[in-house]
Amino acid sequence: MKHLAIGLSLVVLASLCAGPVGATCVTIDFDAYPGGYYNPGETLNEDGFTITVLGDQVLLGNGFGETGIGVAQANPSVSPLLRFENGGLFQFASFDLRNQPFYGQGLDMTVTGYLGAAVVAVDVFTPGNTYATASASNLAGQTIDRLEISLPVEDNFTNLDNVVVCEVPEPTTMALLGAGAVGLVVKRRRMV
């Protein structure tokens, strides 16, 4: 029974470590970059993440009294997309978004998480007129290797900032350790 208790403790510990508990989160705030227009294919690097601009131009507002990224609307029929990758696994926690009140209605921003090119979950947010933090819903606690935030078409200035992403502390390794502990207990009980 002692071995079983130890084994179960290890499993519980492993499952705790595999979740967002204890994970390191970073806030991608775009503040290190000069303001201006960024074209599709251009990348930013912050906190171990590569952020790639896709679809249409975006406007980074630093120096214009705005510290987030917005739709630049170079091509009003194409939706700009920001892709976040860190070469490993992570989770999307939250971001700040708004639609400046003098530019029409707030249109939706779509946040999509991928793992191995397959869609894991999608969250859709409608910005208000002032910056507010929106937290992951369908994507909450989901492990992904790519995050894409699609800004609305024909809606400058809709802005986003402070994308919070959390690194996952090697869930596969921890799960294997947990399975190993169970195997060890079963083996030892059979030997008794």
Ligand SMILES: [Ca+2]
């Ligand atoms: Ca940062």
Ligand SMILES: [Ca+2]
């Ligand atoms: Ca910022």
